[in-house]
Amino acid sequence: MQTKALRIHPKDNVAVALTVLYKGEQINQPALPQVEIQENIPAKHKYALVDLNEGDEIFMYGVLVGKAMSFIPKGGLLSIKNVKHASGSFELKERHTEWHKPDVAAFENKTFNGYHRADGAVGTRNFWIVIPMVFCENKNVDVLQEAFMKALGYAPKESPYEAMVQRMIREYESGNKEYDLMFADEDEFVLENKKVFPNVDGIKFLTHTMGCGGTRDDARALCGLLAGYITHPNVAGATVLSLGCQNAQLATLKEEIEKRDANFSKPLILLEQQKIGNEKKLLGEAIKKTFEGLAMANELERKPAPLSKLCIGLECGGSDGFSGISANPAIGYTSDILVALGGTVILSEFPELCGVEQELSDRCVDDNTAENFMQLMTTYNQRAVDVGSGFYANPSPGNIKDGLITDAIKSAGAAKKGGTSPVTDVLDYPGKVSKPGLNLLCTPGSDVESTTAEVGAGANIVLFTTGLGTPTGNPVTPVLKLSTNTALYNKMTDIIDIDTGPIIEGNETIEQAGERILNYIIDVANGNVQAKAEAGLHDDFIPWKRGISL
Template sequence: MQKKLIKVNSSDNVAVALVNLKAGEVIPFEGEDIKILSDVKSKHKIALEKSESGARIIMYGVLVGSANGVIEKGDVLTTENVKHQSEKVFGKTESFSWTPPNVDKWKDRTFMGYHREDGQVGTENVWLFFPLVFCENKNIEKLKEIFERELLKKKVNPHQMLLRSLVSGGDDVEVVEESKDVFENLDVKFITHPGGCGGIRQDSEVLAKLLAGYVNNPNVAGATVLSLGCQNLQISIFKDALDAINPNLNKPVLIYEQQQMGTVDEMLSIIVKDSFLAMKEANNIQRKPAPLSKLKVGLECGGSDGFSGISANPTLGAVSDLLVALKGTAVLAEFPELCGVEQELVNRCVDEKDGEKFLELMKSYEKSVVAAGSGFDMNPSPGNIKDGLITDAMKSAGAAKKGGTSPVVSVLDYAEYIHEPGLNLLCTPGNDVESTTGLVGSGANVVLFTTGLGTPTGNPIAPIIKVSSNTELKEKMSDIIDIETGGVIRGEKTIDEMAEEMLDFIIEVASGRIKTKAKLLSQDDFIPWKRGVSL
């Protein structure tokens, strides 16, 4: 018989509906009968006990809200009868110890990566074009058209061929065969953005750090950088940011300043010639075996649903623990989605200064959000709420499961680069593209991205592995989902079994033997976070 309810933590006073439930239905659960008082959609929560107004709502073993009026046993939790509430945290309250998982079967495993001179290993080999200021976006787009037309000879989009046939008045859709790319070992990617000038100087300085992080990311072989000349983000600021991250960087970085070069045609001719010659050299780099300790895996979620916190996210947490035990790196971001679990994370910090830094970043972030007339309690999106994530603390408690159980070795502000193996916390917004952009800028060479509703997000230089929380999403949106964890919901697989499958999948992607769906769809999203308000 299929389970209809699940309680995530023994101390919880709510349960998650695994299937749609009807009003009046009586469900045997943990030795007692629970009468369902109103229709409950799958993924939503029901009360396991009567709660008076103001009573604490506990899920994942933490406070995720309070009753906004009386909630009867067996009733569904909604945005009307539950309001956001989380515990106040002032510092570390207890010591922390950790027993790593057994990783004997993984110790001799390797992935085929691109070794860089600084010891980092890439899962991709990318030549990256980007501007220091939005004024150069047009020239980046021109270069993209030039290089993609000649170097990346891909099959013409079938929808374009359909339109062509309609315009010509024909009925047949022309099929154009795909030819091989000019470079076998090199991808060419292009970034544009709206920053680099205007706004406040701090925005440009942070953007410089982020772009420097992209150049230093082990997935990048070299870069072509365009500057106008008069913008806030001066070439010198970018070079200083790059030197701060890696003073011994030994990658080709070609920088051009339009105001010093004459006409656009003259500048583009020089850039095309210089960049092509540098790309030919970068194409000679070959994949070689690397230990799993060289993996730096970003942990991300977007379009979450009511199952994300009990299938996909805990699976990522188990993968994170395996990586940490193998001396690799995992990075948990999205600080608005850690609201309510701060105490656990502070207690897990190896260095108390990191715990203090984490709380300070959280408080500063929330203060800026409140000053703008919002709050962390407004973080759940309409899609989240529709699928059962009705408070920010509830969403956060499930999102934090991506970080597993290992010690926190470092806390990083946005655009700070990863230097410590182990679990790192990175301050980013909860917005999935901005957060993913930040994870890769801090050095992640692979990103695991969970979703329950479906999102096509990708990244120009790092493979984004999409993990669905349920099987239905995988079947409905098979073109964007790489791996699904619905078997956990159905009780067919344990979290640990699913995590081992996922680590195998990561190795295949990191070795270039599997292309992610985001890469096949050319999802090259890049949105820097301006340190204003973004949830």
């Protein structure tokens, strides 16, 4: 018999439709109350398991996720018309750090080949980065990018899109107005360049819109984030361009680097335009010194490292009603395996932890860590309220359309990415992890800002779950996209790396999927497999301007 619906927790008074349920259909499954469906229920959406009166509390994942705004009959659809956001209160309670460690025998002796850094970290990639301290230098960074990328073999000499335009130009000039919109054959253009530095995975250019005109706190946070990238295990060295008069000063950047690595020894090129004067001289010096740095970086080679050297960022975006029951718990199990092996995982997106604060604070290793987490959650939510919003406003139109109708519903599923292990540390943005285990990092729910922050905190691989599809990537860390459903995986194979849809279909357990994901991570960490976001050059980088994003 096909499983048509799922109650996630025994305390839940709603169920998730795993397929379209039609009005009048009888749902009679083990562990579920017998229900006659009162109206069509789209897949991924929820229906009531009991009559819900106005004001009644609604539970999913065993926690409060909403309240009924009007009567919802047993078998009726939950929607934004009859449900509003609600979440439970939280306070400091006893520690609950016991957890059932997964069997890690299959992974105990596995390694990956990575780039060993002087501070003991190990990179899964070997990049050189070029960073502006302020948006005024973005144009100069763009000039450097144009100078380096094709010449060094990190960009195609001619992309299929350029070839397509060239074909249309030829047809236009010949008088043919019926343009061929198909891509040119591969033999009509060169897709690949030979790399000048084969041991350097790329040179990345991290432009942004900050550095001046904001608050001093914003400037300090930007310097901290940039320092996180400069000291990142996937980065061999950096070229930094400064104008000179901006809030984000090179002296502040140096301070933030020292906080993260007191014995910092990577090649670091710092150039200030107002001191050098001539723009042509500035760019010439940047090109010369960067080329020399790339030659040094090319001397590094991959060597074996234990899986405990992996630091995994946990992210979701374009989430749907299946996220919390397929992809998120699957990478949660992957997280538990990695923690049991001595590795590190980072769970961020604090607006998407609304409603599960009590569980996460109870899992913190000590009272100070728990209090830090609760204080960050409370302060962040209040800042959002002060500008006319709040965590309740986090779900996007796409989330709502696919069944995540309150922030607490979205959050209870999003938190599954963190698995079940104790919380070893809580970091404020733009902090860097220093303790193995599960780390909570305060970031927005905004996909790119959060991913940017996780990498700045040290993630050398990011797992990114999605139910709707998103191309998000990162300049220096592979971002692996996991679909919550097989239909999405088949539709967007150019941006999705891993399918967890078999969990929904009953063909794979969460544990099996979690182990499969970890094996894929090892292949990516070795450099044997490129993330789809890497291959597509999705180098998304957006620093968080505090207090603006949810």
